[in-house]
Amino acid sequence: MSNKVRIAIDAMGGENAPKKILDGIEISLKTNKENFFYLYGQENILKRELSIRKKINDFCEIINCNDIIADDESPLSAAKKGKETSMWKAIESQNEKACDISLSAGNTGALLLISKLILKTIEGISKPALAGLWPNKNNMNVVLDLGANIECSEKNLIDFACMGSALFKSLFENDSPKVALLNIGLEENKGNDILKKTYAILKSNKLKNLNFCGYIEGNRIMSGDVDVIITDGFTGNIALKTAEGTANFIKEGLKKSLNRLSILLSFNELRKFRSKLDPRKYNGAIFLGLQSPVVKSHGSTDPVGFAHSIEVCHKIVKAKLIKKIESNLITVDPLDKQ
Amino acid sequence: MSNKVRIAIDAMGGENAPKKILDGIEISLKTNKENFFYLYGQENILKRELSIRKKINDFCEIINCNDIIADDESPLSAAKKGKETSMWKAIESQNEKACDISLSAGNTGALLLISKLILKTIEGISKPALAGLWPNKNNMNVVLDLGANIECSEKNLIDFACMGSALFKSLFENDSPKVALLNIGLEENKGNDILKKTYAILKSNKLKNLNFCGYIEGNRIMSGDVDVIITDGFTGNIALKTAEGTANFIKEGLKKSLNRLSILLSFNELRKFRSKLDPRKYNGAIFLGLQSPVVKSHGSTDPVGFAHSIEVCHKIVKAKLIKKIESNLITVDPLDKQ
Numbered sequence: 192m193s194n195k196v197r198i199a200i201d202a203m204g205g206e207n208a209p210k211k212i213l214d215g216i217e218i219s220l221k222t223n224k225e226n227f228f229y230l231y232g233q234e235n236i237l238k239r240e241l242s243i244r245k246k247i248n249d250f251c252e253i254i255n256c257n258d259i260i261a262d263d264e265s266p267l268s269a270a271k272k273g274k275e276t277s278m279w280k281a282i283e284s285q286n287e288k289a290c291d292i293s294l295s296a297g298n299t300g301a302l303l304l305i306s307k308l309i310l311k312t313i314e315g316i317s318k319p320a321l322a323g324l325w326p327n328k329n330n331m332n333v334v335l336d337l338g339a340n341i342e343c344s345e346k347n348l349i350d351f352a353c354m355g356s357a358l359f360k361s362l363f364e365n366d367s368p369k370v371a372l373l374n375i376g377l378e379e380n381k382g383n384d385i386l387k388k389t390y391a392i393l394k395s396n397k398l399k400n401l402n403f404c405g406y407i408e409g410n411r412i413m414s415g416d417v418d419v420i421i422t423d424g425f426t427g428n429i430a431l432k433t434a435e436g437t438a439n440f441i442k443e444g445l446k447k448s449l450n451r452l453s454i455l456l457s458f459n460e461l462r463k464f465r466s467k468l469d470p471r472k473y474n475g476a477i478f479l480g481l482q483s484p485v486v487k488s489h490g491s492t493d494p495v496g497f498a499h500s501i502e503v504c505h506k507i508v509k510a511k512l513i514k515k516i517e518s519n520l521i522t523v524d525p526l527d528k529q
Numbered sequence: 530m531s532n533k534v535r536i537a538i539d540a541m542g543g544e545n546a547p548k549k550i551l552d553g554i555e556i557s558l559k560t561n562k563e564n565f566f567y568l569y570g571q572e573n574i575l576k577r578e579l580s581i582r583k584k585i586n587d588f589c590e591i592i593n594c595n596d597i598i599a600d601d602e603s604p605l606s607a608a609k610k611g612k613e614t615s616m617w618k619a620i621e622s623q624n625e626k627a628c629d630i631s632l633s634a635g636n637t638g639a640l641l642l643i644s645k646l647i648l649k650t651i652e653g654i655s656k657p658a659l660a661g662l663w664p665n666k667n668n669m670n671v672v673l674d675l676g677a678n679i680e681c682s683e684k685n686l687i688d689f690a691c692m693g694s695a696l697f698k699s700l701f702e703n704d705s706p707k708v709a710l711l712n713i714g715l716e717e718n719k720g721n722d723i724l725k726k727t728y729a730i731l732k733s734n735k736l737k738n739l740n741f742c743g744y745i746e747g748n749r750i751m752s753g754d755v756d757v758i759i760t761d762g763f764t765g766n767i768a769l770k771t772a773e774g775t776a777n778f779i780k781e782g783l784k785k786s787l788n789r790l791s792i793l794l795s796f797n798e799l800r801k802f803r804s805k806l807d808p809r810k811y812n813g814a815i816f817l818g819l820q821s822p823v824v825k826s827h828g829s830t831d832p833v834g835f836a837h838s839i840e841v842c843h844k845i846v847k848a849k850l851i852k853k854i855e856s857n858l859i860t861v862d863p864l865d866k867q
Contacts, residue, residue: 328778338713341721375676375766383679383763409770413778425721426767428713429760432747433768437775440666440751444802464782 195227196508198501199281199290202232203259204297205490212296213240215497217247224250226505229290231256231277256280260301262490269301270308278302282309285483291508294500296488303339303478310481313513315520318347319480321424321487322358323431324473324503328415333359333368335421337476338428345389348372348421352393353519354479355419356401361510362503368418371407373426381406389421400519438468471496475503484512533565534846536839537619537628540570541597542635543828550634551578553835555585562588564843567628569594569615594618598639600828607639608646616640620647623821629846632838634826641677641816648819651851653858656685657818659762659825660696661769662811662841666753671697671706673759675814676766683727686710686759690731691857692817693757694739699848700841706756709745711764719744727759738857776806809834813841822850 200216202209209232216228227250230237234255241248258275273279281293282305295302303321312319322335333355340347352370359368372390374382379390386406393403404417409430412420422430466472470489474496478485484507488500538554540547547570554566565588568575572593579586596613611617616635620643622628633640641659650657660673671693678685690708697706710728712720717728724744731741742755747768750758760768804810808827812834816823822845826838 326778328781341713373767375679375763375770409767409772410774410777412771413774422767425713426764429711429747429764429768430771432713433750433771434747434775436748436751437772438779439748440664441776441779441806443666444805467782468779 195225196292196505197227197229197290198504199229199231199284199293201278201281201293201295201297201302202230202237203256203277204295204302205262205488205492206296208232208296209237209240211492211494211497213237213244213247214494215501216251217244218494218498219501220247220250223502223505226250226501228252229254229281229284231281231284233257233259233277254280254284260298262298264298264301266298266300266304269298270304273305273308279305279309282306282485285310285485292483292504293485294488294504295485296490296492296497296500298490299338299476299487302485302487306478306481306485310483310485312480313482313517313520316350316354316480316516318343318350319478320347320351320354321476322355322479323476324362325412325420325431325434326467326473327413330363330415331473332412332417333362333419334412334427334431335419335479336424336427337431338424339478340424342425343385343423345385345392348385348389348423349392349398350480350520351421352401352403352419353398354516355421357512357515357519358477358479358507359418360515361512362506363418365418367402369402369404369416370419370421371404371417373409373412373420373422373430374406375408377406377408385423398519435470471499475500477503477507479516482513484508533563534630534843535565535567535628536842537567537569537622537631539616539619539631539633539635539640540568540575541594541615542633542640543600543826543830544634546570546634547575547578549830549832549835551575551582551585552832553839554589555582556832556836557839558585558588561840561843564588564839566590567592567619567622569619569622570597571595571615592618592622598636600636602636602639604636604638604642607636608642611643611646617643617647620644620823623648623823630821630842631823632826632842633823634828634830634835634838637676637814637825637828640823640825644816644819644823648821648823650818651820651855651858654688654692654818654854656681656688657816658685658689658692659814660693660817661814662700663750663758663769663772664805664811665751668701668753669811670750670755671700671757672750672765672769673757673817674762674765675769676762677816678762680763681723681761683723683730686723686727686761687730687736688818688858689759690739690741690757691736692854693759695850695853695857696815696817696845697756698853699850700844701756703756705740707740707742707754708757708759709742709755711747711750711758711760711768712744713746715744715746723761736857773808809837813838815841815845817854820851822846 256277320336321339325332594615658674659677663670
């Protein structure tokens, strides 16, 4: 087991937990047996679920937890009741080095707050960010922050650029991902003061490990021009949800106007495109900036989506993401050396 | 002519001007003869174009202008060279009451700056905003600000709510459009301080003419739940462009994966949906907050899109939009009476 990635799983978080979680593990084990799962949750329920999935028993260990954080609980109330919950205990096991990474499909706000409370931030990073994957013409982007930090300074945005770049390197084979700042125009004088300051620092080329390409507008997020897109959590959240809403609007409109869409869906090429857009593939937001990585699976995803999140966890640990972030940051402190 | 809407047109602005402009006027006159067009631009060119469109001659008058504002000119340099340009002269004619509204497909930044320089703002409004139309499941939304004001105070956002509501009433038959604030969650404590303050004022129900429905998230912009969506110009611009980019990504992906899409497009129902999404219908951003209305047509739209902008101009004047905005604002000054 020494080479396996040890994943602490909050087995009680999200819709249809823990059934979905265990089905997701089963799917994941079909293609990758290099993970070991610590299941945090109610022992009797988890035992019963494991007993009907014999194939995965050798890859799992149950750690009993008496409490659960509800999906609609406020982060603060969740953190207060925290210590006996499956989410808290899973994250806590990272501090004790009992695992390499945590994965939860539970309450996002609670997960973010509990992660911050338990795990320290990487030296030099003041605000952890929520990064996500976004489809584009070539492959996928990393976009951050998607909602953890409503207001960000230039220092935060530069940290996000370093962390996002390290994440992209970890997930995809690319040594020099292109990084851009989300803005409302491409000219240097566009945007608010924080964006202009961030642009000036990144453009000065003092960050040797960073391939900064300037500004990007919202209509080019999916064009594949760049790999990592940096923004504050308010703007990132609006952009992400607007894109989701637009995609749903078009999908539902097409379905409604064309009963025969089902015939179309059998065309191989269209199936490929549908698969590219499959939201389960983009499932798994990553909390960046903590000394140990935490991955959030979408609460409503299905077992296939959860299996994708497991794969993200595996890649992050194998690629030594945290070390990559640290070395990106250590290279230069942009604010001191301006 | 006394009942006709008098539209001052910057006939030299945008791609393929003035040909596109005159073709657009011709299309518009097929369904609506209740407009008269003052064409600002180079007389010799406009005369030649009019000579090959005999049908529209009785509805147009040329006013010669020796200069043109280029599409890539900075707003400041445009405003400096301004006074002899077709854009400047068209807007100036509003001040002299020679027309009811201006329409240009030219440089947006220049149009905004020149409009602000020449036309006064409505009493009580400090920042004019750029409003646009956005398709939704039921019909269309009005969304503002789409990029005129990067940073907005609660006073600005409340003005936008009043103005957007008045615009919706003018364009569609609806006495009580639903107004919502764009945010990253629905709970009262979500978002930044300015949003929270704006929410509190709007929620206090002191604005009798305003049907405020709380927050809306990006994924519901197109759901048809509300009619008017309020945001600052930075966020609005990012959301608009992200939606455009997402729609293009899906459209291109579908085309590429399905050569036989052309067959599909002949299906009546799909044609209806395509027509609903046709960007030419949403062409025409409206500058709100000035004492006289200015409409911006997309620079790259075609004659059909330009004709849609003409129709927007017609409706705005016929519905007495400016009076509607003034009476909305006069009802109560929300910041004084808190």
